Amino acid sequence: MRALVIEDETAVAKDLAQALGGAGFVVDVAGEGEDAWYKGSVEDYDVAVLDLGLPRIDGLSVLKRWRDGQRTFPVLILSARNDWTEKVAGIEAGADDYLGKPFEMGELIARVRGLVRRAAGRASSTIEVGDLLLDTHRMSATYSGRPIRLSQLEFRFLDYLAHQSGRAVSAGELAEHLYGADEPGDSNAIEALVVRLRRKMSPQVIETRRGFGYLLAGGHQV
Amino acid sequence: MPRSLRVRLLLGAAIAIFLALAAAWVAMTLLFERHVERRIEADLVRDGLQLAAALSIAANGAPALEREPGDARFFEPASGLYWQVSTQKGSLSSRSLWDQRLPDPKEVSSLDWYHSIVNGPFEQRVVLVARLIRPERAGSDVLVQLAHEQKSLHEAREEFGEELAAFLAMLWLILSIAAWVQVELGLRPLRHVRNEVDLLKRNPRERIAAAHVAEIEPLTNAINELAEARERDLGRARRRAADLAHGLKTPLAALSAQSRRAREAGATEAADGLDHAIAAATSAIEGELARSRAAAIRAAPSGDTTVALPLLESLVGVVEKTEFGAKLVFEVNVPDQLRVPVATEDLLEIAGALIENAARYARRRVRITGEATGAGCLIIEDDGPGIDSEKVSHALARGARLDEAGSGHGLGLAIANDLVDATRGQMTLVRSELAGLKVTIAWPAGQNVQDAVR
Numbered sequence: 237m238r239a240l241v242i243e244d245e246t247a248v249a250k251d252l253a254q255a256l257g258g259a260g261f262v263v264d265v266a267g268e269g270e271d272a273w274y275k276g277s278v279e280d281y282d283v284a285v286l287d288l289g290l291p292r293i294d295g296l297s298v299l300k301r302w303r304d305g306q307r308t309f310p311v312l313i314l315s316a317r318n319d320w321t322e323k324v325a326g327i328e329a330g331a332d333d334y335l336g337k338p339f340e341m342g343e344l345i346a347r348v349r350g351l352v353r354r355a356a357g358r359a360s361s362t363i364e365v366g367d368l369l370l371d372t373h374r375m376s377a378t379y380s381g382r383p384i385r386l387s388q389l390e391f392r393f394l395d396y397l398a399h400q401s402g403r404a405v406s407a408g409e410l411a412e413h414l415y416g417a418d419e420p421g422d423s424n425a426i427e428a429l430v431v432r433l434r435r436k437m438s439p440q441v442i443e444t445r446r447g448f449g450y451l452l453a454g455g456h457q458v
Numbered sequence: 459m460p461r462s463l464r465v466r467l468l469l470g471a472a473i474a475i476f477l478a479l480a481a482a483w484v485a486m487t488l489l490f491e492r493h494v495e496r497r498i499e500a501d502l503v504r505d506g507l508q509l510a511a512a513l514s515i516a517a518n519g520a521p522a523l524e525r526e527p528g529d530a531r532f533f534e535p536a537s538g539l540y541w542q543v544s545t546q547k548g549s550l551s552s553r554s555l556w557d558q559r560l561p562d563p564k565e566v567s568s569l570d571w572y573h574s575i576v577n578g579p580f581e582q583r584v585v586l587v588a589r590l591i592r593p594e595r596a597g598s599d600v601l602v603q604l605a606h607e608q609k610s611l612h613e614a615r616e617e618f619g620e621e622l623a624a625f626l627a628m629l630w631l632i633l634s635i636a637a638w639v640q641v642e643l644g645l646r647p648l649r650h651v652r653n654e655v656d657l658l659k660r661n662p663r664e665r666i667a668a669a670h671v672a673e674i675e676p677l678t679n680a681i682n683e684l685a686e687a688r689e690r691d692l693g694r695a696r697r698r699a700a701d702l703a704h705g706l707k708t709p710l711a712a713l714s715a716q717s718r719r720a721r722e723a724g725a726t727e728a729a730d731g732l733d734h735a736i737a738a739a740t741s742a743i744e745g746e747l748a749r750s751r752a753a754a755i756r757a758a759p760s761g762d763t764t765v766a767l768p769l770l771e772s773l774v775g776v777v778e779k780t781e782f783g784a785k786l787v788f789e790v791n792v793p794d795q796l797r798v799p800v801a802t803e804d805l806l807e808i809a810g811a812l813i814e815n816a817a818r819y820a821r822r823r824v825r826i827t828g829e830a831t832g833a834g835c836l837i838i839e840d841d842g843p844g845i846d847s848e849k850v851s852h853a854l855a856r857g858a859r860l861d862e863a864g865s866g867h868g869l870g871l872a873i874a875n876d877l878v879d880a881t882r883g884q885m886t887l888v889r890s891e892l893a894g895l896k897v898t899i900a901w902p903a904g905q906n907v908q909d910a911v912r
Contacts, residue, residue: 245708251715289708316707318744320773320810321803327776334779338710338740341718347781387778389785415785415822425822425841429787 237261237352240284242272242298243314244291252285255341256348269293276302281309283352285344286331288315288322296329303330310351314339354388363398366454368441370398379437386436389414393429397442397452404448426450463648464641471637472630479626479633486622491615495585498611502587502604503571505529509541509602513593520548521600527552536580538607545600555579560603563588568599575608583608647671651678661761662689692758699750703743710736748873751807752880759881760801766809766828766836767792769802773810774826783817792828792836799833799901800881808877809836812897815870816840819894835900842894850887871897 239261243249246267253263264279266272269290276284276298288295299311310332315322318336326334333347354375363370367380375391377384386394396413397405407423415422430442430450440453460466505527512524521543526532531539532552542551542560551559558579566572568590578584584605591600651674654666658681665685666678714736721729770790777783798805816824819842827837854875871887874897878885883901890896 245712247712247715248708251712251718255718316703316705318703318707319747319803320776320806323776323810324772324806327779328772332779334776337707338714338736341714350781385775387775387784387786387788389778389787422822425787428789428823428825432787432789435790 237283238264238279238281239348240264240266240272240275240279240281242266242269242284242290242295243287244268244289245287248287251341252344255345256285259345259349261348267291269295269298273298273301276307276309277305282355283348284309284311285348286311286313288313288317288326296325299326299329299331310355312344312348312351363395365398365452366441368394368398368437368452368454370394377437379441384436390429390433390436394433394452397450400451402451404445404451406449410450464645467641467644468634468638471641472634475630475633475637479630483619483622483626487615487619490618491611494611494614498585498606499571499573499587502585502606505541506571506587506589506602506604509543509604510589510591510593513543513591513600513602515545515593515597515600518547519545519598521545521550523550536582538582538584538610540579540584540605542603543600544603545598560584560586560605562601563603566590566601568592578605578607585611647674651681654678655681658685660759662692662758663760663762688758692754696751696754699747703747706739706743710739744873748807748876751804752876755801755804755877755880760804761799762801763797763799763834764802764805765794766796766798766805766834767794769805770809770813770826770828770836773806773813776810777813777817780814780817782820783814785822786817786820787823788813789823789825792826793830796828796830797834798836800883804877804881808874808881808899809838811870811874811877812838812899815874816842816895816897818870819843821894823892825890825892831900832903833901835898837896837898839890839892839896840894841890841892844889844894845887854885854887874899 237260239256241249241252241256241263243252243265244267249265249267253265256263261283264275264281266275269292272286272290272295273293286295286299290298293301295313295315299313302311311330312333312335313326313331314335314337315326316337323334332351335344335347361372363372369378370391371377372395375386375388377386377391377394392414393410396410407426410426411422414426430444434440434442442450443453444450460469508527509523512526514522514524516522523543527541529539531537532541532554534554535556537554540552540555540560542549542555544550549559556579560578561576563572563574563576563586566588570589572586572588574586575583576586578586584607586603586605588601588603591602592598593600651666654664658664658666662685665682668678713732717729717732717736720732767790770792774788774790778786778788800808813824813826816838817840820840821842823841825837825839827839829835829837854871875885878899881901883899886898886900888896888898
């Protein structure tokens with residue numbers, strides 16, 4: 237596992253490198269934006285921890301340049317400002333998670349591991365059901381060619397339905413899949429999720445079969 | 459000196475006009491008096507010439523008249539109009555003079571009529587004309603004198619003065635009204651500027667429109683420059699607060715690295731102490747940042763409005779990435795065009811804190827509802843455990859609780875409450891029908907929105 241740490245404060249950079257090293261990563265460190273952009277563009281990393289307040293090129297611009305250059309490795313943003321304007325800007329620039337300074341090293345390691353696991357678990361494949369195209373690697377979707385931003389939960393919901401080859405799936409089964417068997421089912425939450433997905437894409441994307449459950453449009457078994 | 463420019467100008471104009479008219483009154487009355495006096499003298503000279511034409515010298519050397527002047531007043535005693543001709547041998551006078559005599563003139567010549575105002579008969583002040591006439595070439599000189607009492611002259615002057623004063627008073631009133639109109643017209647651009655400065659006070663992004671008149675232009679330019687400087691200062695203050703946070707947080711992160719190393723080296727107690735101090739410093743910084751942001755909004759409300767839906771979706775996008783947000787369904791029931799009277803960055807902080815807080819405690823669902831009641835209303839609910847009613851006021855206490863609340867329910871709610879309050883909104887907490895907490899933030903109608911529209 238290779239991780240890139242971009243942090244201009246030497247003490248923090250050293251600590252991050254040490255902690256990530258201890259967690260089994262091979263760590264490269266960049267102290268300013270230009271170096272970070274170069275390293276991220278030419279090397280293959282499994283994850284990057286990116287401080288936003290950097291000399292030369294700021295962190296947000298580095299991230300945008302990576303994403304424009306089709307670098308898709310997960311990025312965890314670190315920031316001292318910790319305000320929502322910056323969080324929104326960071327996520328919209330293509331970050332995968334966000335942590336404010338100062339942070340608990342344990343939490344940072346857990347989040348970095350989470351990002352790597354999510355990215356690594358995805359086979360690089362796409363599933364097409366009707367007008368819906370799911371990219372299981374990037375956990376993203378397009379509907380009628382229009383890119384749709386999905387939360388993890390929404391993606392898992394669509395992914396599960398897409399793998400049912402047109403079978404209607406009950407709210408209870410979906411809740412069990414999404415929340416685990418030991419958690420009590422909540423059909424209201426599933427209903428809310430369906431409403432939200434319909435609003436994001438189209439009212440027709442998910443069909444309701446009364447008494448049976450939900451299925452994706454265009455996935456009917458003949 | 460009155461503080462009002464209008465009163466000063468009006469008072470100045472009224473006094474100046476009054477003084478000018480008073481001087482005009484005095485001058486015109488004097489001129490009138492002189493004119494009347496000259497008319498009287500001219501009449502006296504005319505009568506004197508009639509006397510001279512009828513004058514002769516008797517054998518005894520006394521003057522003699524072929525006929526007396528015909529004016530009736532010469533025959534009525536003490537009528538005010540008198541004549542008298544005299545030589546060293548004797549004299550003749552009008553019946554009106556009765557037993558009195560006209561005073562001898564101080565100087566008299568045969569060349570022209572002598573004029574003066576003297577004390578005359580019957581204790582009257584009189585206008586006197588006198589001349590030496592020689593009726594016969596070889597004869598002696600005859601002193602011809604005519605007099606007219608001055609009282610009627612004074613009466614005419616007083617009458618004229620009174621009438622003139624009434625007319626001038628009316629003129630003074632008209633000119634003062636004209637001055638008032640002029641002052642009002644002159645000050646109108648200043649009133650425009652004042653109104654625009656009032657707007658500027660409410661919204662620091664407002665600027666005064668290009669000068670209405672050339673004389674005001676330097677003033678409006680100066681005000682606009684001042685406004686720009688103020689806006690820059692505000693921005694700088696905000697950036698400085700953010701820089702301060704950055705400046706403090708990075709060393710805190712470094713300190714936290716030290717603490718971890720200390721813990722690894724077995725100094726658990728020292729590490730605990732450090733961690734405690736770091737946590738306290740962090741929440742103090744967050745609290746101070748929130749407070750300075752709220753203070754900046756209070757000092758200079760932006761007057762901006764923000765379309766809520768895209769911003770809320772962006773925030774949901776961020777929270778969905780977090781560990782607790784990833785498991786949740788976010789229902790966003792907000793009308794497309796719903797606007798709330800808060801600047802974008804402030805709404806981001808308010809709604810961000812509330813949505814994150816709701817996500818932290820929710821089990822499955824977070825519901826965000828928008829309503830167009832008042833100037834806008836947002837409701838954020840979760841299906842978590844909720845908050846005890848006695849803790850509600852504690853959670854909302856502005857300022858005081860920010861530092862102590864830690865990073866739990868309290869901090870996010872207190873920060874949001876402080877900001878909502880600063881934007882003149884109101885935040886209420888009740889139990890949601892989803893079982894958890896229901897936070898309602900509402901802005902009453904008719905405040906910032908109107909400012910923004912103007």
